[in-house]
Amino acid sequence: LNRFAESELAEQFICRIEIPSIGHPFYFSTGGTASSTDARESVINPPTVIRVFQHTHLGRLIGFSIVLLILHADEWIDVGRFDSAHGTPHRDILGKTKGLPEKLWYDELTAKQVFALAISTFRKNHVQISNDFLAN
Amino acid sequence: MSKSAMTSWPTEEAPLDGGGSLPRPDATIEELEQWIISLGGRELSPEEARDLNAKVRWADIPGEPAPA
Numbered sequence: 001l002n003r004f005a006e007s008e009l010a011e012q013f014i015c016r017i018e019i020p021s022i023g024h025p026f027y028f029s030t031g032g033t034a035s036s037t038d039a040r041e042s043v044i045n046p047p048t049v050i051r052v053f054q055h056t057h058l059g060r061l062i063g064f065s066i067v068l069l070i071l072h073a074d075e076w077i078d079v080g081r082f083d084s085a086h087g088t089p090h091r092d093i094l095g096k097t098k099g100l101p102e103k104l105w106y107d108e109l110t111a112k113q114v115f116a117l118a119i120s121t122f123r124k125n126h127v128q129i130s131n132d133f134l135a136n
Numbered sequence: 137m138s139k140s141a142m143t144s145w146p147t148e149e150a151p152l153d154g155g156g157s158l159p160r161p162d163a164t165i166e167e168l169e170q171w172i173i174s175l176g177g178r179e180l181s182p183e184e185a186r187d188l189n190a191k192v193r194w195a196d197i198p199g200e201p202a203p204a
Contacts, residue, residue, distance in 0.1 A: 014185045017177040065203035076192040085200040094195045
């Protein structure tokens with residue numbers, strides 16, 4: 001009964017943070033080598049949002065995912081992610097071709113610190129992160 | 137993989153101060169939500185969240201479910 005009662009107190013908060021267009025070019029690779037300029041076919045400035053998912057229980061943060069999304073061809077692409085899976089807050093660095101080339105673990109930070117760091121990092125570096133994703 | 141292994145991978149992380157005002161480490165959940173809203177965040181209704189999730193091509197990360 002207690003477990004049931006407590007589960008009712010769990011709350012989920014899903015939010016999107018729009019990142020206003022700031023005129024940075026994005027390069028969508030259409031083939032060739034990742035670093036080849038010739039492989040870049042189009043220069044666009046896609047809509048970009050940060051999707052924030054926060055799972056709380058009794059006022060405590062028990063899980064989260066912060067995802068950087070860009071819109072391309074009517075589809076949102078997950079280009080970077082911080083989350084609390086595996087029991088430790090971490091960052092999944094993503095690549096269009098390489099998939100998951102790197103995981104960064106934040107053993108020394110609390111979940112709340114990584115949660116805020118994720119939003120701050122994506123707001124500040126979304127252009128670089130998106131281009132790194134597309135090039136890798 | 138350790139952080140030292142990432143030297144060849146281009147990343148540019150924000151400093152811990154975020155270059156702006158971060159909530160303090162012991163911020164409450166309500167304070168975190170207010171901070172997000174102050175950054176332009178908008179809470180999604182369940183329908184909006186479903187619509188957005190349905191349009192996302194989630195990265196396939198071994199051992200982790202998609203965040204949908």
